[in-house]
Amino acid sequence: MVTIRLTNSKTRRKEDFQPIDPSHLRMYVCGPTVYDRAHLGNARPVVVFDTLYRLLRHVYGPDRVTYVRNFTDVDDKINAEALRRQQAGAPGTLEELIRQRTEETIAWYHADMDALGALRPTHEPRATEYIGQMIGMIEGLIASGHAYAREGHALFRVRSYQDYGKLSGRSVDDMIAGARVEVAPFKEDPMDFVLWKPSSGQEPGWDSPWGRGRPGWHIECSAMSHELLGESFDIHGGGLDLQFPHHENEIAQSACAHPHGDFARYWLHNEMLQVEGKKMSKSLGNFFTVRDLLDQGIPGEVIRFVFLMTHYRSPMDWTAEKARQAEATLRKWRAATASVTASVPLPGVVEALADDLNTAGALAALHAAAGEADWSGLKASAALLGLLGDDMGDWALAPQVDLSALTERLAALRSAAMATKDFSAVDALKSALIAAGVEVRMSKAGVELVPGPDFDPAKLEAIP
RNA sequence: GGCGGGUUGGCGGAGAGGUUACGCAGCGGAUUGCAAAUCCGUGUAGACCGGUUCGAUUCCGGUACCCGCCUCCA
Numbered sequence A: 001m002v003t004i005r006l007t008n009s010k011t012r013r014k015e016d017f018q019p020i021d022p023s024h025l026r027m028y029v030c031g032p033t034v035y036d037r038a039h040l041g042n043a044r045p046v047v048v049f050d051t052l053y054r055l056l057r058h059v060y061g062p063d064r065v066t067y068v069r070n071f072t073d074v075d076d077k078i079n080a081e082a083l084r085r086q087q088a089g090a091p092g093t094l095e096e097l098i099r100q101r102t103e104e105t106i107a108w109y110h111a112d113m114d115a116l117g118a119l120r121p122t123h124e125p126r127a128t129e130y131i132g133q134m135i136g137m138i139e140g141l142i143a144s145g146h147a148y149a150r151e152g153h154a155l156f157r158v159r160s161y162q163d164y165g166k167l168s169g170r171s172v173d174d175m176i177a178g179a180r181v182e183v184a185p186f187k188e189d190p191m192d193f194v195l196w197k198p199s200s201g202q203e204p205g206w207d208s209p210w211g212r213g214r215p216g217w218h219i220e221c222s223a224m225s226h227e228l229l230g231e232s233f234d235i236h237g238g239g240l241d242l243q244f245p246h247h248e249n250e251i252a253q254s255a256c257a258h259p260h261g262d263f264a265r266y267w268l269h270n271e272m273l274q275v276e277g278k279k280m281s282k283s284l285g286n287f288f289t290v291r292d293l294l295d296q297g298i299p300g301e302v303i304r305f306v307f308l309m310t311h312y313r314s315p316m317d318w319t320a321e322k323a324r325q326a327e328a329t330l331r332k333w334r335a336a337t338a339s340v341t342a343s344v345p346l347p348g349v350v351e352a353l354a355d356d357l358n359t360a361g362a363l364a365a366l367h368a369a370a371g372e373a374d375w376s377g378l379k380a381s382a383a384l385l386g387l388l389g390d391d392m393g394d395w396a397l398a399p400q401v402d403l404s405a406l407t408e409r410l411a412a413l414r415s416a417a418m419a420t421k422d423f424s425a426v427d428a429l430k431s432a433l434i435a436a437g438v439e440v441r442m443s444k445a446g447v448e449l450v451p452g453p454d455f456d457p458a459k460l461e462a463i464p
Numbered sequence B: 001g002g003c004g005g006g007u008u009g010g011c012g013g014a015g016a017g018g019u020u021a022c023g024c025a026g027c028g029g030a031u032u033g034c035a036a037a038u039c040c041g042u043g044u045a046g047a048c049c050g051g052u053u054c055g056a057u058u059c060c061g062g063u064a065c066c067c068g069c070c071u072c073c074a
Helices: A040-060 A076-087 A094-115 A127-143 A172-177 A217-229 A240-257 A290-295 A300-308 A320-337 A347-354 A359-371 A375-384 A404-420 A424-435 A457-461
Strands: A005-008 A013-016 A025-029 A065-069 A147-150 A153-156 A193-198 A213-215 A232-239 A263-270 A273-275 A316-318 A438-443 A446-451
Touching (some): A005 A263, A040 A065, A040 A232, A040 A273, A040 A290, A040 A347, A076 A094, A127 A147, A127 A217, A127 A240, A153 A240, A213 A217, A217 A240, A232 A240, A300 A320, A300 A359, A320 A375, A359 A375, A404 A446, A424 A438
Parallel strands (some): A025 A232
Antiparallel strands (some): A147 A153
16 A cells, blocks of 8 residues: 655654554645635635545545545634625624625535535535534533633633643744734733633624633634544644644644544645735735636636645745746647546556655656557546546637638638749638637648637637 | 744755756757747756865854744635
8 A cells, every 4th residue: 555645834844654453544735714705815725625625525435535625614703794784784783694605605614615626525524513522522621620711701721731832933932922913911920821702792603601702713623523533533734824823722622632632634725826926915906816816717627726726834825927837738748638438547657656755746647648649548637637537628718619621711722822832822711710710730741720728719719 | 032943946845864856938959931839859046154074065063144933814
């Protein structure tokens, strides 16, 4: 069996991946807060961990991998949007409007991530469906002295967990020295973080031993991963920005609540996304969603390919030039593999992926297969990367158009010109065809017209 | 200020202590009436300064620059 090697953030080294139970692999990845469309940066971890999911399924068997990715559907931004709608005159209670907002955002998320060729995880738990487990976990933490209740809040006692800061390489004292956060007066220690907070009448809330309130963000992932994957599971993934404080807090909560478990054995973090060399931000005007790109006509498969060009632990820059390159390559490969039956993934591709998810290396192996015209191997290997599948194939199909009349006309003009040596009429028609996005191929064998990516039927009509 | 990551050829981007990465673009050639497409070939590198070594782009140290996190942004 192929040995998968992964860079474990916990140890900061590349390690051989040893599953707890090879017949049942378990992976948890932090999912989105569903208050709005997913932006391009949200899509990177989705593609990264989808690729890992596919690799695990390939190596261990498709039925042996459980992949959990949550939806955070309780959040102040969701509340704010629902409130805004209510004030704008939308009908329904605030609770109904919140539910509407999360429902529609989840549907968008599914549609957008499907377009990127990401497989749906085995489970996609919503935080609001696990409130009971969160309350239970908090009660346990309070009982064991790792947490305390104050003024309607429940807080985690950071000093009670000795390894706090280990994942992100920070010491608690350093953190306090550099802290810029205003400390709530009811905290025993500035580092303590919220497990449960009170809700006003306007906000969504659940009854709890500490009063009506809602969970803190970090406890959600701890409760859901425990419920669905158990005390110890194999892999926990997410963006590097979540390493601190979110993942650090998750570890503290889970380790203290379940002292006999390991929580996650391997922690993987993907680097962040940039756009044309700069961090994506609304103020720079380079902020866009996955849907924006899809609407511009950039196929999801192209977006996925661009992501795969860069290793997941390097910052990735989204540029139009990369999208152009990716699209050209995919068009070529799709044309060559359209009627080919996939065989088995090439060893070079599997090896590259098994080496800490070296997707750029895997793509190079794909190029090598294309160079050798191993189309069935290319197709099977590309499938492992979520590429060249039939489910995403329509975009690269040549437009259906009958060019036979024009082909004959061009051929006739050409043979006449061969005799007269006056090619002006041939060149005029050729230029018109090229302007309409038609590829003109002339050789001794004859004339062939192929509609290209920029094919424009209107311009074709206009040819006299 | 604290912590972490990075700096590879025109561009993108990997691996490996000594042998061609790869892709795009460029250049040369085949082909073509000319092109396009295709095929063949080809140049260009490892931020800077030291150290280890027979040998370093690859290991170690320092310098410069860039980036991220420290704020419920993936």
